[in-house]
Amino acid sequence: MSVPNGSPTEFQEYRDGVRSWLKANAPASMPSAAELIPAAKAFQAALFDAGYAGITWPKDVGGQGLSPAYQQVYSDEAAAYELPVYPFIIGMGMCGPTVNDLGTDEQRTGYLPRLLRGEDIWCQLFSEPGAGSDVASLQTRAVLDGDTWVVNGQKVWTTNAQWADFGALLARTDPDRPKHSGLTMFVLDMHAPGVTVRPLKDMSGRAPFNEVYFDDVRIPVDAVLGQVNGGWNAAVTMLGHERVSIGATRKPKTNPMEFASLVELARDHGVTGDPAQRERLAELYADERVLDLFNVRMRQETMAGNPPGARGSVAKLAGALLLRKAIETAGQIAGSDTIAWEPDDARGAGLALGINSAPASSIAGGTNEVQHNIIGERILGLPKEPQVDRDIPFRELKVGTQRG
Ligand SMILES: Cc1cc2nc3c(=O)[nH]c(=O)nc-3n(C[C@H](O)[C@H](O)[C@H](O)COP(=O)(O)OP(=O)(O)OC[C@H]3O[C@@H](n4cnc5c(N)ncnc54)[C@H](O)[C@@H]3O)c2cc1C
Structure with missing residues (x-):
């Protein structure tokens, strides 16, 4: 990946620093459900102390004020680990950036440093x-x-x-x-x-x-x-951050739906010589790479002052479709092993959990159909959906409990 600012040596040093910090500080295993929140808070605080929280966030709220290329380096390195960051995804990916965009100085400096230090969950x-x-x-x-x-x-x-x-x-x-x-x-x-x-x-x-x-x-x-x-403007701002954040979130390489894990699954089931499985895996690899590169490009464009807007929907939709393809591939490789496993088979349980959880990505953050509409209207310039209720006072609409 070419780096849009800073010298290659600078980036290599940064990458080396991230790599050795993660090696020394990433928890050896994911905490149990009971331990998750204290472990997540402790890890986020350690990230902050090391200068890896809010890499692109402004310095006045505790961020590092660095370009997205540095964030990309961190994300690449962090993908090698399963980190306890899940409780902070909404705050870091959506709420925090929106407070930064729209908040008063008091709100920005009051909420954002606490979020970066892992003190508050949103x-x-x-x-x-x-x-x-x-x-x-x-x-x-x-x-x-x-x-x-x-x-x-x-x-x-x-x-x-x-x-x-x-x-x-x-x-x-x-x-x-x-x-x-x-x-x-x-x-x-x-x-x-x-x-x-x-x-x-x-x-x-x-x-x-x-x-x-x-x-x-x-x-x-x-x-x-x-x-x-003015809440609609705030909501659109947050949904924009949400779609970019969902699309750009790198799953750890150990995730059962990631290419590397699926190749291992294919090896274990002795199907790596099967041309049909090979083709499926190759297609998945290509799609994963294309999405990665698309996300790199969006970050670079953001850095150049051209935030992605509706293109965040492309990343969000592509991520959901990729996951669906990964589930189908896992099913083709492992068959009934994706729904039944021995009690002591942690990987089998993880695979089934991955498969059961994956469909949510086609709904959360706006369904695939809604992303199609956004892409159609705002990127492809297709006619807008008819909106007959747009100018009518809300209390006159037959929606929700107002249906009567
Ligand atoms: C895992 C998960 C986490 C979530 N987390 C949050 C959260 O933290 N906070 C939050 O506020 N919400 C959250 N959501 C809710 C999510 O944003 C909504 O589920 C989503 O926007 C769809 O709304 P709905 O479920 O009411 O479905 P509906 O809007 O009722 O849609 C039903 C079906 O109709 C289709 N449809 C609706 N309108 C159109 C249209 N105009 N054109 C074409 N098709 C259409 C949809 O695609 C869908 O297939 C989460 C959802 C999931 C699955």
């Missing part, structure tokens, strides 16, 4: 039972009462809410405006009275996400992120 409170793809139809209400907003409503599918200290909450502040223009984004203290978090299990049997209820939750006025009734 979640994203957008989706509701009646508002997922069409998130602008959400019904959670925030009503101004003196110097606080009072929030009532429900969110769903909230990843990591069970651990979160803060949430980026999208709520309706003016139902007399059309649906996109009456929303506001808030920073919500997840420990505030009236916030209830209940786990939701997915088909893998784990509970990675939650439902979150708000009963007269009070939020101070200075917790508005961006403008009152």
Whole structure:
């Protein structure tokens, strides 16, 4: 990979530093579920102390102020390890960058250094039972009462809410405006009275996400992120960060759905000589490389002052399609071993978990169909979907519980 700034020697030194730091500090194995949060917080704090947290974030919030090429070097090296960073993915990938873009100086310097040091976990409170793809139809209400907003409503599918200290909450502040223009984004203290978090299990049997209820939750006025009734702009900003972050997230090489693991699986099943399996694996390798290079290019363009916008949807969609192809390949190689394994076979269990979890990537962060729409409209210039409800006051729309 060519580096767009800094000398090759500088980058090699940086890579050597990252490599030896990870070798000395990466945990030998993933912590148990009970140990995950303390281990994740300790690792994030160590990353911060070593200067590898917020590599591209501004220095005034505790970041390193380096170009994305350095982030790329770190990500390349970190992919060799399974690191306990999952609790921070929403904060680091989505909420933090949005606070940095839209927050006041107090918000930026108040929240972001704590996030980088691993002190706070964040979640994203957008989706509701009646508002997922069409998130602008959400019904959670925030009503101004003196110097606080009072929030009532429900969110769903909230990843990591069970651990979160803060949430980026999208709520309706003016139902007399059309649906996109009456929303506001808030920073919500997840420990505030009236916030209830209940786990939701997915088909893998784990509970990675939650439902979150708000009963007269009070939020101070200075917790508005961006403008009152400007929440749609804030949401689009965050969704842009989300898609780039999902598309660019490198799975560790040990992940059962990564090329290297699938080649090992093929070896163990004695099918590396089978032309059909070889072709599948070669195709997967090519797709993985293309996506990697696409992500490198997006980072370089961002650095040159041309953020990817709708191209984040291409990365997000490509990542989801790649994962689907990886599942099919695993199924072709291992057959029934992907759904039944001996109790002491950790790899078999990991494979089944990978297969059961993978379909979520076609839904989380906006479904594949929604990404197709964005790419069609904003990149290919195809006609927009008809939006008959765009200019009608929200309270007149037949959506969610307003259907009657
Ligand atoms: C693992 C996981 C983690 C998640 N984490 C979070 C989180 O942390 N915070 C959060 O707020 N949300 C989260 N979500 C929710 C996610 O954003 C929504 O599930 C997603 O946006 C889809 O919304 P929905 O489930 O309501 O489906 P719906 O919007 O009801 O869609 C149902 C089907 O209709 C299709 N469809 C809908 N509209 C269109 C259209 N205009 N054109 C074509 N097809 C369409 C969809 O593609 C889908 O197939 C998570 C979801 C998953 C699976």
